[in-house]
Amino acid sequence: MRILFVHQNTPGQYKHLVRRFAADPAHEVAFIGKVRREMPGVRIAVYQPSREPGTATHPYIHMFEGQILHGQGAVRAGLALQKQGFVPDVICAHPGWGEALFLKDVFPDAKLMLYCEFFYRADGSDVGFDPEKPVSLDTRCRIRTKNAALLAGLEAADWGVSPTEWQRHQHPAVFRPRISVVHDGVDTGICRPDPAATVTLPDGRVLSRADEVVTYVARNLEPYRGFPTFMRAAGEILRRRPGTHILVVGGDEVSYGTRPAEGGSWREVMTEEVAPDPDRIHFLGKVPYETFLSVLRISRAHVYLTYPFVLSWSLLEAMACGAPIVGSDTPPVAEVIKDGHNGLLVDFFDHRAVADRVEEALDDPARMEAMTGNARRTVIERFDLATVCLPAQIRLLEDLHADRLPPLPPG
CATH class of the missing domain: 3.40.50.2000 (Glycogen Phosphorylase B;)
Incomplete structure (x- = not known):
């Protein structure tokens, strides 16, 4: 399997997955990010946005313009990998900064799995949580627009994964049936008590x-x-x-x-x-x-x-x-x-x-x-990373690659 990981802060939440797949000669692994961090067995493609969002851009879409610029940077990095002969079977991408916007246009036959970390809400989440900071109509409109890149990524994605049930539930109901809950995992062999510490x-x-x-x-x-x-x-x-x-x-x-x-x-x-x-x-x-x-x-x-x-x-x-x-x-x-x-x-x-x-x-x-x-x-x-989360993440990727995921419910 050829797997492409995409995260602006290389390797982000994909550190353990990248190591596991890169260590197996049966797989070929590439990574697109803004930061170059060399990883054994991984082909690295670094990008930078061509410019910053315009100062005259409407405040509601200032973030979205930045995400589009990140998405274009990821496209350029993807095309460079393509010229080197790397065409992924599966893409794992974090959509938060916009890199996932156009990946399916570059690699239309690849399966796209998004890391669904968060979806913005004007109610029932971080915004409006502090009673001393009431939510204005302007904030509501801005929050709705803030989800533009996330929605575009969700529409293009074949599947998604969230680390907790609550984070999954923040996403629109229409997308939840194709978002699995699998945490990134904790290495309990390293994270363990030590009375002598x-x-x-x-x-x-x-x-x-x-x-x-x-x-x-x-x-x-x-x-x-x-x-x-x-x-x-x-x-x-x-x-x-x-x-x-x-x-x-x-x-x-x-x-x-x-x-x-x-x-x-x-x-x-x-x-x-x-x-x-x-x-x-x-x-x-x-x-x-x-x-x-x-x-x-x-x-x-x-x-x-x-x-x-x-x-x-x-x-x-x-x-x-x-x-x-x-x-x-x-x-x-x-x-x-x-x-x-x-x-x-x-x-x-x-x-x-x-x-x-x-x-x-x-x-x-x-x-x-x-x-x-x-x-x-x-x-x-x-x-636990080794016994619970990493095996579940790998199984999810293998199922996505093999078209073994459950069908979406009607309607």
């Missing part, structure tokens, strides 16, 4: 499981991942518990949403508001993966908060590493965490309730030991 702070102090450590992780520290709520809770926790240390992992950029209106980073804004004890809250920034795992392994309470949005890998990695979870009672977190069984759920906006549940975890280590055991079993049974 330690974390060395910038000042040289060393923290371990013997210390009372609370943790928070996000790619970037921002409201979508509940950072303001967490920081207010952190202030409460540090005041209540003089021996607690808090480790915060994440950058100061913006992955989702916007920067603070007053300028600066959300870390700076919230640190100024809360004024936590700087000797006991430690902002580690972005850290190597092994350090990230050590942070999770020494955690006595790991706080994971999110808008109703894409589920972070870090939640499942924390569960696999044995960190007691205090998570927001929001989708799709509640799809994974059952309150009192494999974690503790809490109101996303209630920072005092977050602090209370963190204290609940810190004060009852025996209960947490049972809960973290259940959490790791949840990950192994539902999200």
